[in-house]
Amino acid sequence: MAASVFESAHLAQLFPVGEAGRLFTDSADIRAMLLVEGALARAQGEMGLIPEPSGRFIHRAAMEVQIDPAALAPATAANGVCVPELVAAFRAAVEAPEHAQYIHWGATSQDIIDTGLMLRLRQVLAQYDTGLRAVLGALATLAETHADTPMAARTWGQVATPTSFGAQAAHWGAPLLELLNELPALREDALWVSLSGAAGTSAALGPQAPALRARMAETLHLADPRRSWHADRTPVLRLAAWVARLCAALGKMGEDATLLAQSGLQEAVPGGGGASSTMPQKQNPVAPAVLVALARHAAGLSATLNGAGLHRQDRDGAAWFTEWLTLPQLCLSGVAALERGAALAEGIAPDPARMAAVMRGTGGLIHAEALSFRLAGTMPRPDAQAAVKALCLEAGQTGAELADLAARDFPEADLSGVFDPSAQMGQAPTEAHAFAAAVRAL
Amino acid sequence: MAASVFESAHLAQLFPVGEAGRLFTDSADIRAMLLVEGALARAQGEMGLIPEPSGRFIHRAAMEVQIDPAALAPATAANGVCVPELVAAFRAAVEAPEHAQYIHWGATSQDIIDTGLMLRLRQVLAQYDTGLRAVLGALATLAETHADTPMAARTWGQVATPTSFGAQAAHWGAPLLELLNELPALREDALWVSLSGAAGTSAALGPQAPALRARMAETLHLADPRRSWHADRTPVLRLAAWVARLCAALGKMGEDATLLAQSGLQEAVPGGGGASSTMPQKQNPVAPAVLVALARHAAGLSATLNGAGLHRQDRDGAAWFTEWLTLPQLCLSGVAALERGAALAEGIAPDPARMAAVMRGTGGLIHAEALSFRLAGTMPRPDAQAAVKALCLEAGQTGAELADLAARDFPEADLSGVFDPSAQMGQAPTEAHAFAAAVRAL
Amino acid sequence: MAASVFESAHLAQLFPVGEAGRLFTDSADIRAMLLVEGALARAQGEMGLIPEPSGRFIHRAAMEVQIDPAALAPATAANGVCVPELVAAFRAAVEAPEHAQYIHWGATSQDIIDTGLMLRLRQVLAQYDTGLRAVLGALATLAETHADTPMAARTWGQVATPTSFGAQAAHWGAPLLELLNELPALREDALWVSLSGAAGTSAALGPQAPALRARMAETLHLADPRRSWHADRTPVLRLAAWVARLCAALGKMGEDATLLAQSGLQEAVPGGGGASSTMPQKQNPVAPAVLVALARHAAGLSATLNGAGLHRQDRDGAAWFTEWLTLPQLCLSGVAALERGAALAEGIAPDPARMAAVMRGTGGLIHAEALSFRLAGTMPRPDAQAAVKALCLEAGQTGAELADLAARDFPEADLSGVFDPSAQMGQAPTEAHAFAAAVRAL
């Protein structure tokens, strides 16, 4: 076990985070903060708040300067934030004190760190967008292809009534589609520029502070909340709740895939199955297990983040640090879940023959509800239900087929279709097609 | 400690839930489920799916029948859900088997329980709406009245720069305003009718199932998700995330109020202070502590709910039960937090004189940033900052006023206003007024 | 959904808490606090700290007085704690001001509430003891009876190698046995008397405070921590961690029972299966689902409690309230889990024939590891493993039995016993018997 699975070389593909891994590194961190300092200076220069040439100079320098993260460590430990030392190192590096003095003019550490974070979260959201479309595309294909492939629906682990595998895929996809549809609003509502100075009043930024913040927002393609949010973590909490739901939705797919793949049922093979170090026959559903684990992790992290929503007073180091401990892990959990979820959705191979066998294996009990409603056409439903319940009991005890018992006891009844799974899937095929169509229409 | 503070007689006003308490009782539970059964039957009757008189009869009977919750207990323990026994009791009570057989036609327990829950959650949301408006109204008054009342902003518990008490109130209100603005969408997106039968396929409801569900949604003033959501807890998770944020926002106000009220600072009195059993002088900030505790509870409950988003297969008793254990507690936490939050917002009494004294007590250090920026007008800012830092150190060691030291060292500088809190509040008054205006415009 | 499932009439047996339910009621709460006040006064009287007759009078009165919880509500809401009003009501009720003035002498609310809680927690622990012995007894019977009943062990949901059902029961019981063995220490280490006055210094209790606390501890059968613990929640956190593990252990049994009972596998019937409101054939594993849900709830509650371990300063209302919100729910979750766990352990019916069928259904693949080790007797193990892997693949594709393929390719090998589950259970029977013996030796 490495400190973080997302940074481990040997676990790198078990919990894959692709490009997003680079977003949560020291260099990306510092790069983003420098970008913010650069954008701030340029905007201040353009607005005449600092000398215009200094603004341009700082903006350009911010893109070029190289800062060694490790060199910031001692001061960061003392200050809690790396910005004072980063600004000092930046100033020292540019070797132009006349301009350098205008670096970080009127801003506070949290402005820089939070805005820098937001720049990276925008890229994370972009990766979520891509990942969601990949999963949804694969699920739509499954839903369409198997819209009419009968399988046993299960409730409490027990066979309930027939459904279709396409409907299962649609049900996996439904919450993901909701999440994708919320993504544009999330981009608006969770990616905020921060610029309100030492204690949220923008005092050192002067009366043009709101205009400056608006300009920064425009330049950096972030939203302008039109106020200080140092101690109001609304955007972070919105994002966290969304990611937790994302991981939960993918975790549900993982749970179901694991259950479908169980020996003795094998209604689907998840694909990419894993070998055992000692059992030659094993094909473990690894990706599904990863999805479940990430969902559990995400739920925990999001709770801790929620707790960190209680920033005290105007800036709260403890609450803020708590975000640092959890938010990157949460974001990366979402990325890894999408990566493995897409592969699972693309690789999972349903086995219609096994699905049919599982349904047959119930001795027709899966059709008990259908039978009871058919009989309820000619007798009160409570009577029909009681009669069918008795037949189910008999079937269970004797091993007889429910169809045969029903024919025996209700020779006059029209039982056509009752024991045919493909005639008993209700809205499942329709829901499968509707989901696929909704995805195709994206 | 009672099993649940929300049901304790002696804690009833410490954690007040008002009308919402009644929504989470056995009788409200059963009443809501009967309402759903009634609406279902009437809709089915109108659509010709069951005899129309039976539909009307059941609808009427559902409003009148009395079911003893305790009588359902044994069967509920066995079945996991009370619906089978509730339906049986309902059927028995109406003494009209010709109609009674059509009760619960084609539905499953989860349809009834989840839709019944949604009916109550709609009322919970209404109470949240009312509660939010009450808190916001009181905060808007505070923001307006004290838009220009200087006080010390604090970061890391340390005095930072001047702000205004009105801005504090605005900052407490800002996340609440966001939440109120999200409420209409939440009503649309989190209050869903459930009607998809035994395993989500609506098979027993026949081909008109989607139309039936739509009609139910309309009748019950719920949204129609146009699909099964037995195993997709999106609406519940949306609600949970919103309530957790609500409690966090109010908890933050509680934290701040506790800190403002501290002996030795006493910048505000929370109102309604509590007596000690042994210390005659005590005025404890009880309501603020309640707000913090509810926020902590809500964060934990919402994490557990998130984990319960991983419903397995088509219906998952374990995940669903987990909702039963947590969602009512979460909803009631939100209600209690709003109740006490409103009282706190109405009762909190800022003490401008104490606020001024606290600022003066820093020996002018609260104006260090302002001084450094003023000096930066005539020297490079790093130099200014270093000079001010040295003065701060001297002030700290000697007890001298920063203003005096600055005048000593920079006799030529124009330091007017630098040491005047009311001239150094930056955007605080503006943000306070803007918040109040936004609330007034609701 | 009721506010708390543990107080709902219709859910009372689904989440049964038996006697423990009474421990977390207003009246038990007040009764316990009065007991503490009585014990305090008597001890103080005996030690000459207050007049001895007053001590005796208060002690007796505390057992007899009737206090209406609802009457305490308004003052409790203001004070945060009910004790000031409870003491006032007690004083008023006894109608003997000469004695009554010595009620609550030198104590603080938290002394009374925390010690009162401990008295009830002691009873909760007693119920845990009883419950654990019941579960363990039933599991020991299962372990012994089925020590040699072969079944398929599963890893990642896939059949791995043979084990025995008795070993499964032993594995369910093992963590419970650890918990039971920890119980005496928990009783010592988590049930503390609290008596340290207003702010933990016992100042108003005078120099004999430590002796007084020791005497109280002895009288009340609690441990004396020999210091103040108002703000050190060690005992509560110890208990919470233990209960969370208890619920996790029982939740694991619930998960496994659900999986064993799945349609198509049916290796065991959990007993007490639940009916569906629409599907006549259903026998839902309700108790197992309850166990899983309680485990999820307990994990969340225990996290919140852990967070409440951060009491600020000398007494922290917010952290303390958080305990009130969570600890009773956690304790009752443990009780309900034991109740349903015991019934499950007593009622679960393994089906050896189905177990054998499941193993046969793998076409002998469950014996792949055994085969590879047998072959490794005559060839390098990597070669043996590769050879067996190839045979497993062939078996999977052709449906041939692994035994036949092995006989075909390794005609000279002695494969006796390799394909006989009862010869391949390794230490499973031994572990089953050892567990049973350990339980019998309790």
Added chain:
Amino acid sequence: MAASVFESAHLAQLFPVGEAGRLFTDSADIRAMLLVEGALARAQGEMGLIPEPSGRFIHRAAMEVQIDPAALAPATAANGVCVPELVAAFRAAVEAPEHAQYIHWGATSQDIIDTGLMLRLRQVLAQYDTGLRAVLGALATLAETHADTPMAARTWGQVATPTSFGAQAAHWGAPLLELLNELPALREDALWVSLSGAAGTSAALGPQAPALRARMAETLHLADPRRSWHADRTPVLRLAAWVARLCAALGKMGEDATLLAQSGLQEAVPGGGGASSTMPQKQNPVAPAVLVALARHAAGLSATLNGAGLHRQDRDGAAWFTEWLTLPQLCLSGVAALERGAALAEGIAPDPARMAAVMRGTGGLIHAEALSFRLAGTMPRPDAQAAVKALCLEAGQTGAELADLAARDFPEADLSGVFDPSAQMGQAPTEAHAFAAAVRAL
């Protein structure tokens, strides 16, 4: 924000983990697993289960072989565990197939990974031991030095009665002392060897499996649980609960230090205070904030770990992965908390003058309880309490000193010492000395 603060170069000293950081790296991970493979082979050789020379060869090779973690990544992603590929790479590297075939004989991946983890957890516990002693030593010095330094105790943030700073230090240390005292038992009860093969039955290890496991335990200095614990996470949960409590205890110290350091109170300076990027005067209590954040993180992680206690069946990839995601973060949180906690305990500088000033600032109200008990010597206590309450109110309104008002109204009463903090600290000095003595006696 880096993916994990513990692996970030610029945050490395803000969240310092020292040597422990190296324990949670890929190379330490692989090194530990190889150690386990080596110990296994040697033990098997000595017991005659594999050729003795092979056992020795493998044992030696395991210490020398170099495996590239990155090379394991693709297979690990497929298999879920790195062991199959690690074993293959190990076999290939040793270039001695006659011995290599005996590598990993009869073990399963989880045996190797869990035992390898335990070897590292032993070192983590050793670091906890060291860290705890450092914190306790520093706190004992504080407790002793300031046993009689009066300061205001606070409840609900309000001044309550006098205590001593030494007692505060003792209260910070008390839960840490409990934790240290539990450490030997934790070492016994939470550091288990795992050796039970593919599915917990040790089948491939043969009848000597228990003896082999015992020998492994002895060699590796781990405890032998005498059974399989693949799916029973008792040791992990024990450790997690302990670490969560550790972080909570240190977090409490962080909370208190932050509050003591507040501007306007400044009763103590935490030491190592951090600079602001814009406010020259700031000395932020950074270490205390880190402690609080780590405590919040640890509580969340430990909840997730608790949930992962529900391993399904005989090995559960999802639950196990969840440990990988959380346990290293939890362990490192504990290490970092101890590192910063020790520095805080060593560096915190109480300011007795400020403490006295804070007490004086209450106008004597801090002595209200003492006054009421003094007066209760000559009048009924309820009367005394009411009289004092009235005086407190008057003092609050008029600014008069409580001492003066008391002298005015009770001229005959002996009020000596009542208004002297150093005479009103109750057991605080005693508890401080007792704590220091207990630490010195370690």
